[in-house]
Structure formats: structure tokens, C-alpha cells
Amino acid sequence: MSETPRRKARPLAASAAGGAKLGLLPGLLGYHLRLAQRAIFDDFAAAMGELDMSPGLFGMLVIIEANPGLKQTELANAARLDRSSLVPALDKLEARGLVARRASVEDRRVNGISLTAAGTALLKKLKQRVARHEKRLVSNLTAGERETLVALLQRILPEHR
Amino acid sequence: MSETPRRKARPLAASAAGGAKLGLLPGLLGYHLRLAQRAIFDDFAAAMGELDMSPGLFGMLVIIEANPGLKQTELANAARLDRSSLVPALDKLEARGLVARRASVEDRRVNGISLTAAGTALLKKLKQRVARHEKRLVSNLTAGERETLVALLQRILPEHR
DNA sequence: CTCCAATTGTTGGATGTCAAACAAAACACC
DNA sequence: GGTGTTTTGTTTGACATCCAACAATTGGAG
Secondary structure (H helix, E strand, O other): OOOOOOOOOOOOOOOOOOOOOOOOHHHOHHHHHHHHHHHHHHHHHHHHHHHOOOHHHHHHHHHHHHOOOOEHHHHHHHOOOOHHHHHHHHHHHHHOOOEEEEEOOOOOOOEEEEEOHHHHHHHHHHHHHHHHHHHHHOOOOOHHHHHHHHHHHHOOOHHHO | OOOOOOOOOOOOOOOOOOOOOOOOHHHOHHHHHHHHHHHHHHHHHHHHHHHOOOHHHHHHHHHHHHOOOOEHHHHHHHOOOOHHHHHHHHHHHHHOOOEEEEEOOOOOOOEEEEEOHHHHHHHHHHHHHHHHHHHHHOOOOOHHHHHHHHHHHHOOOHHHO
């Protein structure tokens, strides 16, 4: 009665890694997290298709829309990016005509960031595709399971967030 | 009775992002996954301390130990890295004297990868620290919750893994 | 046997991220 | 009111990762 639960006795530590043994890696939370995030990232890119958008840039657009006029440092904090990492990302969005850096008049150091009309329009399309992507992501999960997953994720190292 | 469950009515979409609104981002699984992975990565690096080790390199050491002599392409597949990405990583491990590229005699294209004595010794220390790190990670979770978390992660886009 | 195709490790170019250093601007304080 | 400190956006340098292309080697078809 005290046997191990044997749920099929699969190789257990080889999986899709090409036959090589993975040792203790499958026992680490970070390992599974990394695989899941990679899978999500790939599916996101595929879902955006010819609209050519990454999760990070999409997140920036969403934050800008929700906080029009915020400055670069605030946007970087909200997007969990370094101030310096934001620069090339914003450059790209600006080059595509999706966002505008508007120099502040009260503080000439500050750029106020906002969506252009084209940015707002594209974001609307992107949101539809993201919704489909998200739906596919959780298609194997019930609503309760999805909620549980998010709740558990938030309870990992909560002091760091 | 069909009211929404109101579990405290917090701001819900501001959290630690510096006061900026996050729009629909907190409704996306990938968003929470990215935050959790970042937190884990940071804690991992801190846990390794002066031993100067990343999750990726640690994973490589573990795989090499479990599959001594495997070739670079196989190692890359197991570590979910591109063949070319493996090269600088292996260079670093080799420069630190932790692994050895041994040219095969049957097939002169192939390098057999294995741990050196120093690599084996360091890996032993690393494993202890990783164990502590992992323990801290899940300190807010019961064993069942941890298992549930891993199971749910594996059910996201399972066809991609 | 010869020649074409596949495999292996590597290089080079692109991207995304961070940390450190910097100039310009604003602020603080005496 | 002048001087030192802080803030802001940027530049630079360092990595890690991907993809495409490459030379060396092996294997296969005829």
C-alpha cells in the first residue's frame, strides 16, 4: 500500500529533450517555468503573424495606452525593463509610427510617451489576436485551473514582487 | 448569491509596477509567467553567490554529468539551446576548467563532452545551493500545490513540448 | 570509386537585455 | 544666487540567444 503512485512509469527525465537524461532538472520549478514561457513566447509570435509583435513590445503598447503621457522612466518601471533597455524598444515603436515621444515643456529632460492613431489602431487588432492566443493557451485548462495557476505563480518568491 | 467573489477589491492592475496601470496584462498568463521566471532567475543567481553560475550553465552541467560523452548537438537539444548558442556557453565552462571537449576518433566532426574532476566537484556544491534555492522558492507552497503548479505548467501548449 | 547530400561544430550578423558612465536639466541648500 | 546632488534619457560595452552560412567530415547512390 505504500508503493509509489506509478502513473504510467514513463522514462521520467528524458521527455522531449532528444533522449538525453535530464537528471534533477525536472525537479526544479524554474525548469518547467522556462519551458512554459518559451512555448508561450513562440505561440505569441505565431499568433501575431505578419503584424510582427513581441510580448514585450505589446506590453509596452498596452501600458502606454493605459497611461498616456507617462515618461520613459515610468514606462520602463511598469514594463519591468531597464531605463536603457527601453530606448531601443521605443525607437523601434517610434520608427513604426506607433508611439510618439513628446518633449515636456515643464521639464525638458522628460519625454511624454503616447500612442499615435496608427498605434491605437494596431493595438486594437493586436488585442484581438492576443485574446485568441490566450484562449488557445488555456484551452487545456478549466477556468478554475487557470486561476489556480496564476495564484500559485504569484506565491513564488512574493517578497520580490 | 451570484455576486462576484470580491476577495478584497485591491487596485488590481497596478501592483509593483510603479503606480502605472497595466491594462489587460495581468489577465495574460505569459505576463505572470515572465514575472515568476524573472524572480526565480534572480534568486538563483543570488543563491549561487560567489560560485558565479546561471540556471542555463547549471543545467548544462547537470545534463553533461547524466550523459557523459554526449556530443554538442545532443547537449544543445537537451538544454533546449541552438547548436550555435551552445558554443560560447561551452567555451565559458571549458575556460573555467569544468568541462572538456574530447574529439572523437570514430567521427572526427564530433566532440564528446564530459565533466572534469573540478566540474564534478563544483557541481556537487552547486546542487546543494540549488536545493536550498528550490526550497526557498516553494516555501509558500505545500507539496501538493507545488505538484499542481508543475502539472498545470505542463498542460500549457503541451503540443509544443 | 565518385560525387552529392547530410551532419557537426563554428563563425558572423541581428536582437534584446543589463549595468555603468555621461551630458543636460532640474532641484536643494546654504 | 552659486554650487553640489539628483533625475532623465542616452550611449557604450558586455552577454545570451537566434538564424544563416560555412568548412570539414561522413555517408549514400549510382
